[in-house]
Amino acid sequence: MKQELMTIVSQKNIAPSIYELVLTGELVNEMHTPGQFLHIRVPREDLLLRRPISLAEINHDAGTCTIIYRVEGDGTACFSQMASGEQLDVMGPLGNGFDLDAVSAGDTVFIIGGGIGVPPLYELGRQLKEKQAQLVFMLGFASKEVSFYEDKFKELGNVFISTDDGSYGTHGHVGVLMAQAAVDYQEPTAVYACGATGLLRAVEARYLEHPHAYLSLEARMACGMGACYACICQSATDETKNKKVCDEGPVFKTGEVII
Ligand code: FES
Structure with a gap:
């Protein structure tokens, strides 16, 4: 996991409230696994929590990655107002894909x-x-x-x-x-x-019994890297244990956690 100011290459409104954002930066070299996510700082002082957004495409040849998000609150609304050439503070890639x-x-x-x-x-x-x-x-x-x-x-x-x-x-x-x-x-x-x-x-x-069936979970997150327990879900095999979606997920095998 690294952190970088990535530059916006393009932003497109692809459906009502849904945006496709292409970013470029050195961080793309770290991105390999589908299902991992980026943890992006909202460029507004009063919005402290980063927003987790999954990688939709990794293009090593072009040195870009694409994320697609839906405007659901102030943070994502803020992202949607940004234009090419502007920069976003990005941590990632995070999670198990x-x-x-x-x-x-x-x-x-x-x-x-x-x-x-x-x-x-x-x-x-x-x-x-x-x-x-x-x-x-x-x-x-x-x-x-x-x-x-x-x-x-x-x-x-x-x-x-x-x-x-x-x-x-x-x-x-x-x-x-x-x-x-x-x-x-x-x-x-x-x-x-x-x-x-x-x-x-x-x-x-x-x-449930399939040996290779995988589910990617959504969860509210804060730190995004396993430190705050904001994103826990319960293990399906041991009720005394929790799992952190950001760190041990977001992808789990079927039967691994309670959904
Ligand atoms: Fe902090 Fe997952 S968001 S532990």
């Missing part, structure tokens, strides 16, 4: 995401595609209006979309897509998921 070791060429992999949990799955997909895995993306959004990156995911594999209001793709939540994929595809070698608690529980229920 997705484990890709089990996947080999030709393997079927299910990648399941919802809403603002979708961005880290893009870099994950890019790296799994490099391994020549067969990727099946199941992505859920509240509506067509707030969906994003469909075309980019389609460059990596098969993409199925669901929307809560039925305005695009399959009407309903991602569980409907998961049930269909279980019929249409062979048992996946690995399963990766990131999204709201309901989505993670649905994935866990279906793949």
Whole structure:
């Protein structure tokens, strides 16, 4: 983990309240694992806590990384006002990302995401595609209006979309897509998921016993590096133990923590 003033290359509003921010700096050389996150200081004196935002893309050739975030409060609203050339104080990369070791060429992999949990799955997909895995993306959004990156995911594999209001793709939540994929595809070698608690529980229920099923959790964070216990969740195997999402996660195996 390092800290740097990274420079904004570009910022784009890709859906209502959702922004894609490209950053450049030496820190990109440290970024390798999908599912890790950056801890970014809000450039406002009265907002003390950094905001954790996952890496959506790492581009070592260009020396850039991309994050995608939703404006949910003053901190992210502040980020959204920034323009290319301005700088952000970034710590990272932090956390344990997705484990890709089990996947080999030709393997079927299910990648399941919802809403603002979708961005880290893009870099994950890019790296799994490099391994020549067969990727099946199941992505859920509240509506067509707030969906994003469909075309980019389609460059990596098969993409199925669901929307809560039925305005695009399959009407309903991602569980409907998961049930269909279980019929249409062979048992996946690995399963990766990131999204709201309901989505993670649905994935866990279906793949609890799977040897390579991984869930990326969201949590409120303060320090982002294992020192403050703001982000703890409970171990599923030992009720006397807690796990720190920022440090031991955000990616856990199914059955590892209580979600
Ligand atoms: Fe401080 Fe996780 S945010 S321990």
